[in-house]
Amino acid sequence: MSISLLLEMALANPERTAVVSGQLRLTVDELSALADGGAGVIAASGAEHVAYVGTGGAMLPLLLFSSARAAVPVTPLNYRLSADGLRTLIDRLPRALVVVDDEYRDAVGDAGVRVLSSAEFLAAARTAEPAAEFADPDSVAVVLFTSGTTSAPKAVELTHNNLTSYVMGTVEFDSAADGDAALICVPPYHIAGVGAALSNPYAGRKMVYLTTFDAAEWVRLVGDEGVTSATVVPTMLDRIVKVLETDHATLPSLRTLAYGGSKVALPLVRKALSLLPHVGFVNAYGLTETSSTIAVLTPDDHRAALGSPDEAAARRLGSVGQPVPSIEVQIRAEDGTVLGSGETGELFVRGEQVSGRYTGIGSVLDEQGWFPTRDVAYLDDEGYLFIGGRSDDTIIRGGENIAPAEIEDVLVEHPHVHDCAVVGAEDPEWGQIIVAVVVPAADITPDIEDLRSFVRGQLRGSRTPDRVVFRGELPTNATGKVLRRDLVAELNAEQSTSKEPA
Amino acid sequence: MIKNGTRLQSQVCDTQVIVVRSADSLDDLRAGGAPLVPVGSDVDGGLSIDESLAEGNLMGKRYVDDAGAEVLVTKAGKGTLSVGSTPLAIKEAKPLPASD
Numbered sequence: 001m002s003i004s005l006l007l008e009m010a011l012a013n014p015e016r017t018a019v020v021s022g023q024l025r026l027t028v029d030e031l032s033a034l035a036d037g038g039a040g041v042i043a044a045s046g047a048e049h050v051a052y053v054g055t056g057g058a059m060l061p062l063l064l065f066s067s068a069r070a071a072v073p074v075t076p077l078n079y080r081l082s083a084d085g086l087r088t089l090i091d092r093l094p095r096a097l098v099v100v101d102d103e104y105r106d107a108v109g110d111a112g113v114r115v116l117s118s119a120e121f122l123a124a125a126r127t128a129e130p131a132a133e134f135a136d137p138d139s140v141a142v143v144l145f146t147s148g149t150t151s152a153p154k155a156v157e158l159t160h161n162n163l164t165s166y167v168m169g170t171v172e173f174d175s176a177a178d179g180d181a182a183l184i185c186v187p188p189y190h191i192a193g194v195g196a197a198l199s200n201p202y203a204g205r206k207m208v209y210l211t212t213f214d215a216a217e218w219v220r221l222v223g224d225e226g227v228t229s230a231t232v233v234p235t236m237l238d239r240i241v242k243v244l245e246t247d248h249a250t251l252p253s254l255r256t257l258a259y260g261g262s263k264v265a266l267p268l269v270r271k272a273l274s275l276l277p278h279v280g281f282v283n284a285y286g287l288t289e290t291s292s293t294i295a296v297l298t299p300d301d302h303r304a305a306l307g308s309p310d311e312a313a314a315r316r317l318g319s320v321g322q323p324v325p326s327i328e329v330q331i332r333a334e335d336g337t338v339l340g341s342g343e344t345g346e347l348f349v350r351g352e353q354v355s356g357r358y359t360g361i362g363s364v365l366d367e368q369g370w371f372p373t374r375d376v377a378y379l380d381d382e383g384y385l386f387i388g389g390r391s392d393d394t395i396i397r398g399g400e401n402i403a404p405a406e407i408e409d410v411l412v413e414h415p416h417v418h419d420c421a422v423v424g425a426e427d428p429e430w431g432q433i434i435v436a437v438v439v440p441a442a443d444i445t446p447d448i449e450d451l452r453s454f455v456r457g458q459l460r461g462s463r464t465p466d467r468v469v470f471r472g473e474l475p476t477n478a479t480g481k482v483l484r485r486d487l488v489a490e491l492n493a494e495q496s497t498s499k500e501p502a
Numbered sequence: 503m504i505k506n507g508t509r510l511q512s513q514v515c516d517t518q519v520i521v522v523r524s525a526d527s528l529d530d531l532r533a534g535g536a537p538l539v540p541v542g543s544d545v546d547g548g549l550s551i552d553e554s555l556a557e558g559n560l561m562g563k564r565y566v567d568d569a570g571a572e573v574l575v576t577k578a579g580k581g582t583l584s585v586g587s588t589p590l591a592i593k594e595a596k597p598l599p600a601s602d
Contacts, residue, residue, distance in 0.1 A: 001507030195602035284601035
């Protein structure tokens with residue numbers, strides 16, 4: 001069914017606040033009326049696609065529902081891209097109407113068939129003749145470009161059915177209490193941003209947008225808007241924890257705090273849990289290609305793992321929990337054999353929310369509908385899923401495959417380590433060597449040999465970092481993904497420079 | 503067969519549902535014993551609720567039958583949801599915490 005229906009269903013509570021975004025506040029009824037008008041604007045433009053360049057807020061749910069009601073796909077783009085980067089991606093979309101926040105207007109130029117500022121779109125939507133097409137449920141509703149940290153950005157096609165299956169399979173309709181509010185600071189071009197804009201109205205929950213993340217502002221908004229749930233990426237959680245430590249804010253209204261987007265270091269999770277003992281923590285794992293969340297470590301799972309004397313149970317704090325009910329998972333060996341619990345391989349997933357389809361490439365699902373995530377993973381005896389990073393990031397040292405996450409998980413527990421990334425740098429002898437890039441804890445210069453022996457004490461000798469280098473911070477993209485390729489390039493460049501004869 | 507996404511209303515109580523997963527069985531979907539009709543269409547005022555099918559239903563819950571059909575209650579009412587005279591079963595799902 002169409003994602004537009006999710007908003008129609010939310011009209012069960014027409015007077016509830018749907019969106020708070022800066023000065024703009026919209027009830028469900030107002031959002032729906034604007035989406036009808038927005039659909040009229042899109043239909044009248046003759047566009048075959050809508051592109052959005054901006055920081056989001058109310059514009060995201062508005063454009064998602066307007067486009068759905070015009071039966072045209074929409075693509076929120078990464079507003080941090082260069083003018084060239086933006087135009088290259090817009091050129092890949094057919095006859096796009098480009099809606100753009102003022103500050104990115106120059107970068108967009110005359111891309112697409114027509115350009116409207118967000119303010120112009122909003123104003124036109126208020127007065128336009130409404131349109132209400134019925135989109136084919138198997139047609140594409142949203143196209144998102146992958147972040148391209150490991151290869152050129154791919155255009156992931158998510159159908160109406162993918163997205164509504166996700167929302168209806170993981171969220172209970174109208175389950176939010178009057179006054180519940182979600183604080184959203186994930187960017188609009190990220191699948192979690194799209195997921196939030198669809199699932200919160202369906203749950204009947206007010207959306208409070210923080211379009212430019214700032215930890216102090218985040219803490220203020222939780223208090224001012226009575227925020228009951230929020231989702232953050234690792235770098236945001238790190239900054240929020242720092243603010244909580246200095247301000248002693250307790251966030252009494254907050255009931256659940258979800259984290260995800262990429263791996264969160266366990267010491268940070270433990271610190272957050274101890275600072276916010278009344279909050280239920282949720283670790284959500286998902287991919288763009290799976291329409292957001294496919295596995296969840298629930299608040300109860302966190303509590304059970306934290307207090308458990310049993311080693312296997314305690315380890316689950318570092319898992320992404322169990323698959324959501326509408327998703328099936330398999331761990332496969334390189335030859336395609338399905339592996340049992342405790343065995344590491346590639347994660348495959350299947351379910352109605354899984355797209356696995358890219359523009360220009362087609363579907364990468366196998367004949368039985370399984371999607372290869374390219375994530376290294378294993379399941380424990382109880383079905384908890386552990387993610388060991390991208391298979392592309394696997395280090396091959398002297399013919400041995402080494403998952404960086406295994407070493408990172410150990411190293412980050414060292415009291416002198418604040419954060420770390422382990423990567424493979426080129427080496428004439430081993431092919432690749434293990435380099436640990438470490439962000440030291442405040443005001444400390446860790447001892448390199450001490451760090452190496454810390455790892456050697458807990459993992460096989462072949463996992464010991466060959467080199468340890470220090471950095472003030474790790475290079476990450478806006479959603480907290482470590483840019484490993486940048487680190488590797490930097491290390492390889494240093495290596496070749498240092499080897500030049502003096 | 504009724505299309506997924508079709509919104510239906512009861513003729514004898516407040517119940518409204520949306521078809522999440524259609525099946526042929528839903529051609530005989532009833533609430534309180536009376537056939538459901540598309541939301542906004544005329545209601546037969548001569549019908550009344552069958553007291554043997556008046557257990558009610560719950561807002562936001564999904565109901566299923568043996569044929570794989572699934573409907574979601576968007577407005578609760580007094581009538582029992584049934585296919586013919588066989589009541590639909592509530593689909594029990596452990597609620598997940600908000601994750602995005």
